[in-house]
């Protein structure tokens with residue numbers, strides 16, 4: 065291992081790393097009562113081991129569909145998806161998921177909620193209690209292990225969701241707009257905490273958002289999707305140093321990246337993708 069790698073393990077060229085996720089030629093068409101809806105078209109995307117990739121795109125462009133495909137909850141209409149070198153053919157333990165809503169079981173304690181993926185695999189939960197407590201410590205909730213979800217704030221519930229997503233020690237963590245239901249302040253804090261968790265756990269992350277700020281703050285690379293059917297219109301490396309703290313937004317480079325991305329999305333009530341539409 066070179067000194068450069070020890071000093072900056074994530075910046076030394078991802079080409080040397082094994083891809084954790086490879087999506088190629090992905091197309092998804094939903095059959096509907098009136099015909100069909102093409103949600104994604106010709107999507108290519110690779111995520112290296114330990115890499116943080118955000119997907120930014122307008123509402124309805126197929127972001128959640130992309131995540132369902134990678135998680136194995138939905139089969140592609142065209143193309144292939146491999147995780148850790150294996151073709152995705154259904155839900156698998158190597159992939160963890162964090163949803164937009166924390167979706168915790170209200171009648172189970174925080175600790176029991178973190179153990180849900182273990183029970184889902186039919187493993188003995190008792191043997192994983194220590195691991196679950198470690199994860200609760202990682203997300204700063206070890207003293208809430210015996211509380212119930214309704215005793216926690218929205219941000220805390222979402223942190224339980226992150227701990228649960230990490231329970232099977234997945235090599236790939238999928239996050240579908242996980243902070244969008246939170247207030248702006250909590251959201252910023254969660255982004256900072258997630259960065260710390262990611263730096264500690266070294267997971268590859270596919271993080272979906274429609275917040276440009278969130279995308280820049282978190283990503284090694286940002287994948288911009290067009291309006292439906294979602295196509296990759298740009299892959300933008302984010303060259304800002306880490307950790308990116310709250311004041312990153314005042315750096316000139318941040319402003320450049322923001323302006324560049326902002327240009328894709330003109331606000332008239334909702335996001336529209338002017339550049340992609342013109343292409």
Ligand code: ADP
Nearest residue numbers: 094096101103122123124125126127128129130
């Ligand atoms: P996003 O997450 O980017 O908002 P989605 O992936 O949820 O977008 O949806 C992409 C498009 O596919 C939308 O137009 C949506 O209405 C449609 N869609 C999603 N799920 C289904 C489904 N099960 N059946 C039919 N159409 C769907």
Ligand code: MG
Nearest residue numbers: 127128129240
């Ligand atoms: Mg969605």
